[in-house]
Amino acid sequence: MKERETWKNGKEFLFSCIGVSVGLGNIWRFPYICYRNGGGAFLVPYFLFLAMVGIPQLLLQFSYPQYSSSGPAKAWVCCPLFKGIGYAMILTNSAVAIYYNVIIAWTLYYLVNCFTLHLPWSSCDNIWNTENCYSRTYGLASMTGNTSSYNTSIPEDQNLKTNVTLSSNDSKTATEEFWTYNVLQLTDGIETMGTLRWQLLLCNFSVCVIVFLCVFKGIKLSGKIMYVAATVPYLFLTILLVRGLTLDGALMGLRYYFIPRWAELLRPSVWFDAASQVMYSLGFGTADHIILASHNKFHHNMYRDAMIVPVVDAFTSLFSGCVIFVTLGYMSSTFQLDIDKVVTDGPGIAFMVFPEALSTLPFSQIWSTLFFLTLLMVGLDSRIVQVQVLTGSLGDLCPGLFRSRVSWTSAGVCLVAFVLGVPFVYQGGMYVLQLVDWYIASVAFLLIVLLESSVLAWLYGSHRLSEDIAVMIGYPIPKFWQVFWRFITPCCILVVWVMGLVKHKPVTFGGQAYPAWSVGVGWIISLVPLMPLIGNIILTLLKHEGNTMQRLQKSIKPLPEWTKNLRSDQNSEQNGDILL
Template structure:
């Protein structure tokens, strides 16, 4: 059954790549690693995999089935049972809210992308006007950083990376990547009472992010389906390259052990299971309407059971693989700082914007790899955002 008004996918591959693009996004490469790190690494993988197989697969099958059968998007499909109309409205509302902050993350990636063109990677050193006297780069000694304190009359805290020496101060030592994230990208204020000013650089990046979404959707699925061939495959190429480079760094094996070997006692914590369930819904995009919208453009006889098996498995493997890239870098960072991997960085949404840049700055031609990586990260978020916008208009 086809509809000339809404159109259908030209091939099954366009649908599959669009689903991969919609489901595999920043939730896998950005959110999954920091949630995993927060919950102790390997222990988090066990409940996450369990929830993906027991919950995600059946729910994805349901979303694919009712949308493909009706050839309607989430806003209209519940016409079959008016009592459930609120579900469709809730899915659209949720997608609208998520889309707003999702593009903010895309703006951050564009900001990093723009800074990657500088002759010197700005997050790779402490010689910038936003750096504090306690800034350091991993792998350097105290003597390499003494010049940072020469013009300061304030006592400074600096813990030597390769010794037990500590100088008491007002500043907490932070690596250059963390200071770039907090003081240059976000320009964190002292508190909620200080809202700061509008960052014109980020505002411009946000505009270009929305412009890219508009251009991808300007002619409906006929253009977006073709875009997904590239947008859904580029991330895997660069993740493989980054993993290969990361495995060559000292301490990478320890990072993999922390990630892949569960500490079974952590499974007794309710927070680990709770975060795994939340991440499963976030990563799989359940209830948001994106997958349902894409399925509504399928031909009536498409093998929906096959698709419901393939899509979650790809999502799981992508999250798992992206986590490996993050944790080999965390292992290197812990090795350089001579600390336990569980304390090498603060957990939080900024971890991907501190760990990945750290790895990029250690690679030959860091500007080139930074440009390619953040362009890849932008395409990852873009294809998910395109899926969200489709569900709003379906």
């Protein structure tokens, strides 16, 4: 049986962790919520939760998989009763990975369209534009027959929104129409899925092929790729920032971004958004860091890395925000708009607002290419690790079958992700993506993180966990981390989870409510990751004999496999070997 791979050196692990932490959310979500929640004042709760939740939880997630040299499917031999936590993480990761692949496919579609003489989202002279297409530079498009030419290219029975004659109140910018009517070809709702968007299907397949080529040799190849994939985006962002600072309105954009509005800190939602951003950005609940740490050598200094990764993630968020807002400030100044009118969240800033701003610059193809290359690379970083979560977990569960066939396993995982992603690239696929994204994080996501923190701190024991870390890194860590693990971190996660449930509303898209049956499907999606957790608890208790208390005591006792790495280390030391 093939031995479990380890990183060639600690830098590969560190860069991989940075790559998976720094994702699309750093570029298109953090700047918006920072601006919306008090600008510079938002940094107070953000860094507070980074210290109280981000660093302690990441340290915990690095510790137990490195100690056991096991991924999420096997690392919970430390507390067999809650082995289902690992399976729940794998299911959550799988759900996110499917639609995350489609988001990267959108980025690839835009990137390909950058290599044209005129950026297709910069004008209203395209076949997909309607008579009410609006260019901020040239005004409303003249009625030159765009609508009729567009309608002849798409059958009426697809019930597309674009077939409806728009009133002047429904005018859209050229970038909005490119996104809605060309990229997505959006239908009226989830009930009308329309036809397959073969261009997006091809992009989705291309992303799967790229990811496969990065992982088919295991971590020995992906670790080296991460050196480039985790660092080059910073170069691109720096170039875009320097260019943005030369534009009119750049400093105004930075003022909007950073100027503190201290009164906002009195709103509970600001603190909720700060805690949520920390946890979602660092990827808790999806086992990304767990699978990476499981490939560490036993004596790797994961304590140092747990301090570095959250800080780099926070810096990247702030830096990306500067890039975004200097450009939005330029857009506000050029088009004489309040910056409130151009700031938006999520895909809007990446696929509509920012491309529109870049399209007005000289050599716009160059700047647009740099921007979408940045999005592509930070997306691929995360996607690579998502695949490794599944391949690594399969290798842990059936090492004889999967660990010796890494290439075939990786190909199978990528192929399944591609097939399951097909519904997302239909004309109504955006509604499906919004539904899954909305509900996958509503119940299970934070509950999984809460259970992980609580079980390890209370059932396995924070003191024992600290001793395990000391054995691995060679020196004891400060005792205050035990206070975080036992009290502060789980309490913060619990409050955020409860607030999320209280604030939860049925899914909508563009202000449009979903039908009742789709909301029911959404709740089923949200509860699916919890099924293996509940099932494992029942099966584990039934497996043991005795009364309820005796069964519980036996079920939380670590299995012999938990200390296999430690026993191997001790044997090596007795034989004169030194583990580095």
